[in-house]
Amino acid sequence: MSQSLKIDNLHATVDGNEILKGLTLEIPKGQVHAIMGPNGSGKSTLAKVMAGHEDYVVTDGTVLLDDINLLELEIDERSRAGFFLAFQYPHEIPGVSNANFLRAARQARLPKGEEVDAVAFYKEMYLKMDELGMDRKFTGRSVNEGFSGGEKKRNEILQMMMLEPTYAVLDETDSGLDIDALRIVAAGVNAMRSPERGFLVITHYQRLLDYIVPDVVHVLHDGRIVKSGGKELALELEEKGYDWITEELLPA
């Protein structure tokens, strides 16, 4: 059985425009990969296509989560199969408390007839909120409603910690976080790193990668991975921007 999140030759369109143009990438379990790339290159598109957003049409290629053909599953089935996406722009759910939402998500993972143990659930949630420096009052507030940008991002990580996915994609989780929050969130992610779990971290800033040190850094440009390297690649990008890579790509 293969142990990776494997994206192969992925093509996807939105409203008839091709955004992903043959994207290939493999994240073995136990590794953290980072994707960097200019605005509009298709990073969030990749994340949403993997999650199953209905606006995107996959025209070619495959995504395998271990041995599971991810693209054949419904959105919620993908989640329950172990795929998690921390959104670049998390949505608000009016009237539904954070605690109830998380509890419903945990309940959805149990076999029929089994109930979430409420006491154990709250204990665990409080523990994880403490780790993330989140005030208890967030349990009773409606999901993301009126949260600041940074609070929303922390909340995404709380959900990830509670749902314990096997593969997680973090779409610009660092943007909007202050320096302290960045450290706290990175510590939360690092605590979840394990041989049983893979991460794909989308970011514009090498700073995050000082805290969450990646095994591999990829550059996404115009719907394709155009360069991959070690963590030094992020430093190089920060220094030189993306132009030198795109120039490298031009036919001589």
Added chain:
Amino acid sequence: MATADSATLEAVHIDRDEGNFSYPEDYTHDAGYGLNEGTVDYISNIKGEADWIREFRQKALKVFFSKPMPTHWASKDLENIIFDDIRYYLAKGQTPTRSWDEVPDDVKETFERLGIPEKERKFLAGVEAQFDSEAAYSNVKESLTKEGVIFVNSTEGLREHPEIFRKWFGKVIPTGDNKFSALNSAVFSGGSFIYVPPGVKVKHPLQAYFRINAENFGQFERTLIIVDEGAEVTYMEGCTAPKFETATLHSAVVELVAMKDAKIQYITVQNWSNNVYNLVTKRGLAHENAEIRWIDCNIGSRLTMKYPGVIMKGRKARGEVISIALSNHGQHQDTGAKMIHAADETTSNIVAKSISVGTGKSTYRGLVHIPRHLKGCKNNTECDALLINKDSNTDTYPAITVRGNQHSTQHEASVSQVSEDQIFYMKQRGLSEGEAMSLSVNGFVNDLVREFPMEYSVELKRLIDMEMEGSVG
């Protein structure tokens, strides 16, 4: 958040499909199809009614025939009611028993499947269970009887206690209020007549359960609740019907009278199948410093038209309507509230939330009337609509007539939509489409439901869950 142990959950559980069953018809009393003076006489004869009631019915029948359908403002779907194809009285000749053991087997089984006897044991002070036209079971805790509380059906109320009920019968809602109140006044049967003597505070709710079993049938219960000075009661009604092919009519009249300092809370959790025309007139009269509160949850039916009202007749009287309406595919919930301020310093509050799913349509009609000569009246009106799909539909018709400048009124309305992205977000966390929609809808009504007695908030949540699960293909 209200929480409940599993036994309570079990006890209050009523779901749409549990209601979808019926027993073969074997009625000893059947007024036949169609409506004329003979039909009304038939009902009066069976009940052995006093002359004044017979006259009341016959007069009402004339009013019914003379009034046009209100289609100049209401849904044209009303025209699809064929009054000649309806049966107006069906009963097994039973008088309501005080013990479930004496209830005919199929009727008893019906209510057992709906969980009524169990609820009664768990948290009710009294129960009346109506099967088609007549109550099959009616019982109230002995301690309440000793305190002078009366809880009977309309026939018994008018026959045994005319000195109490006649005074207010048909006074809060006159026969000619609208075409359907006239219809009810002509052919009413069943319903609850309740009297609570001065100072008696009934701790546990009294409950009535209305069950339609027969096809092409009209249920016309009549309820009159009189709560004397300083007394209090909570009354709860539930309703179901099986899913028949043809239309069924439910047209009730409910009158409440709260004397000085009295409090009445009237809770409806209706769960009609989607061929029922539910056309109900509900109004309360609040005397000095009295409080009447309608909590009205409308789920199911083909067309519901219902605008519970309060006439605040005494100084400092208070009226409240909390309304939740859920219209699923092909259904129309036309609901709202009427607040008539008729004394100084009276206060009314309306909070209406509607949810439209698929081709479901919700309409809010509100009327708030504060005349010029009064002082210090207050009204707050809030109506919020939630649309689940792009083809769902909502309208608001608030009519607030406030004369004079010595009053305070507030009005807020909103329409929101459960966005595709919100559902996507919830599904990404592992919730199915149905679960995601249930959670969104429950979130939308959450602040209202928190105000309900716990048993009913649990029941409502379950009904919403069933509806939303059922609404996705």
